[in-house]
Amino acid sequence: MKQLKYVVLARRASQIKEELRQGVRKPYNDVIDVIWGDSHRAGVKPLSFVRQVLAACIYPQLMNGDRLPVDVRERAQRLLGECAGGSVGSYTATAGTPQIVQRISEFITRRDSGAPSHPENIYISPGSQWSLMNILEVLVNNEASTKTGILTPVPCYWATNVSIMELGAVIVPYYLSEEQGWELQVEELHRALESAKGVCNPVALYVINPGNPSGHIQTRKSMQEVIRFVSEKRLFLLADEVYQGCVYRDKSEFVSYKRVLAEMGPPLSDTVELASFHSASKGFMGECGLRGGYVELVNLDPDVMKHINNLFSKDSCAPMLGQMALDLMMNPPQPGDPSYHLYNIETQHIRTTLVHNVQRALAVVNSLQGFSCQPVQGGAFLFPRLHLPPKAIQKAKELGMQPDTFYCLRLLEEAGVLASPGSEYGQKNGTHHIRFCIMTPGDIMEELLNRLTSFHTQFMKDFS
């Protein structure tokens, strides 16, 4: 497996942090770490309600007295009642605590305007990526003479591609259209599928909506086309929907594949095989470190479901606090609850900040010569295109680096900003990008944009 560049960058960032601690003088006092989709790392504060409930579950003595709001105590009491032995320290069922799984299915039904969801089709895991691995393991057939192919977008979250390759399958890339705001175009899916002929046997299409790193949100029409495509080509549809809570533009709307499929009616709604992934790590909650995600499976063959059930059963359960975080994400305080006011202020603050961050970042980046960025509708990232001068590309080549990796390393060294290169996600030959997380407090985004502006201006001058 190739060494991932983000590892190199993250390692150098750790060294720089250590150097700063030891008093080494640099043009900056700290590293702004926006390489991950990790809002807490980038300085966003956790939601009080979530943390209060979890703290009370961890240390139930906190429920004595009235230090915590009454709805927090009630919620914690209820969640603890669902733990074996009344402790978050007990194992749960391997698919997750049954009551939480049940409430996830209710959340999905609400979200999808009534499209039915069945608890027995839902598996909680330590993060959505982990579920995806299990489903891929079932899809990939290493005993066949022809390798299994999985259609994945370019650009794509790198970990998925690594997982697919590790399983011995072949990545069949389809390109999102940057010029059309990173739209998924069904003609491109046809081209990609055609390209796989004689190379591998494609069995699944992987989509990320809202896009990572693209920030694009698919329209219902586009999703309908995708569903017809997978039905016609008999592909399994893997829908990574972990950024469903992050929508920034007024006219943009997240609709789940499950819902679009249900609304298309039979025969499609009864036949297209779909796995939809969600997570407590993303969205406004941002609880990556607790490790909780789930997958919902639709229209799977009962024999395949049995196999998947075995796969999920061989590992122990997901961490109970990650499961609880999922539950709280799906069932936040309601108007009238004592915690509602603060919860509402905190989430509104995060939303307002993010909308502002996206607008500011787009405005600044698009104002810089050598940068251009498509509108961002959702997700956690900006993924602007870098138009690098030939001299910079030449320099990178001499150093044996991808040009955008070279750019990111310089950005880190000179401006203390840790972002990742587009080459990590895949991009059209000859194009370059960088990705950075926009889920930060407003002042950190301003500082980041200031540093980026100064650095970039100098970089373009140096290599002009």
Next chain:
Amino acid sequence: MKQLKYVVLARRASQIKEELRQGVRKPYNDVIDVIWGDSHRAGVKPLSFVRQVLAACIYPQLMNGDRLPVDVRERAQRLLGECAGGSVGSYTATAGTPQIVQRISEFITRRDSGAPSHPENIYISPGSQWSLMNILEVLVNNEASTKTGILTPVPCYWATNVSIMELGAVIVPYYLSEEQGWELQVEELHRALESAKGVCNPVALYVINPGNPSGHIQTRKSMQEVIRFVSEKRLFLLADEVYQGCVYRDKSEFVSYKRVLAEMGPPLSDTVELASFHSASKGFMGECGLRGGYVELVNLDPDVMKHINNLFSKDSCAPMLGQMALDLMMNPPQPGDPSYHLYNIETQHIRTTLVHNVQRALAVVNSLQGFSCQPVQGGAFLFPRLHLPPKAIQKAKELGMQPDTFYCLRLLEEAGVLASPGSEYGQKNGTHHIRFCIMTPGDIMEELLNRLTSFHTQFMKDFS
């Protein structure tokens, strides 16, 4: 994959609990759930110090004021300082938070009387079983024409065997000697290895010490023999040492394979490849639901280490609270710390209870006609042998069940005790066993033994 019997039993137990909730009359009011090595589930209380620190990390406002002891607040402050963005909601490095990994290596060095331990050889994961899977994945070669073999004990924790088979490898069973208190005898390892000839290519020996389910603790001499054996036969040594904190008999002592290997000196100490597993789930802490374990790797080829590093990197980090639990397990309060007194009382209480439970359970079980149990030195289980009457065996056969599964189902139905059958772990042909967790409060153990006695007496009468 065969349906595991514990799943059938656990499912029936859930139904019975539901029936009890609905008021169905049974000869008992609750199910005593001792099928897992899960002390909180069985009613043991979590340690206050651990839960206080974790609660403060989750909700740092708890550190304001003096409601929590000062060492709890200091510990939480320090741990939070090691989290990116100061939040347990951030991702950590995939091998674990570097400072915690460092302290694990210090713990190992202390435990092993100075045998050196290197942080770069340690990986934290969501439970030790998960690490074991990753190491097995590296050991199993599915491209060779001969299948990979792994020597595993009989009886053995079932999840390991399932994992090995799922990876496409062959289990090469070696039998522990029940008559000698479940001793591991090196002649039996030779026999097992011989038996693999022409069947598979054995590459590793898996040992569980203290034993699960056997409760046996290996002597230094036995471990030295095992080390010489794996060295001579060029086998990788997988040492599952998750019950190292659970030692009950005065003369028994847990010594790690790492230490024995180091003390044997070169060339063995420089060449034998070893993976040692430990976990926050077991021992007196019993925090299964937080999901934290680690593996230490010794004498591995740098190329193999690189591959293992990639395997651990492709998944996200272990849950931060599980990592913190590991840290607290290895660095408990010390004499003089404000939390020491309570911590000491709580752990002593657990220890005294367990020692008493083991003595009581052994005395009761051995007093019953049709039961015999070897001394238990450590671990979390009693694994007595069941001498079933021919009529009971006949009845089970008619029902298409293993005789001990039949016994466990009846025990559950009639006495509300959820234990697991020996056939789940492997046993010599014609022998039968049951396994139950002895990490329970004293009164629950008494109730369990009462129910078991009545049930068993009646069962033996019914089938005499």
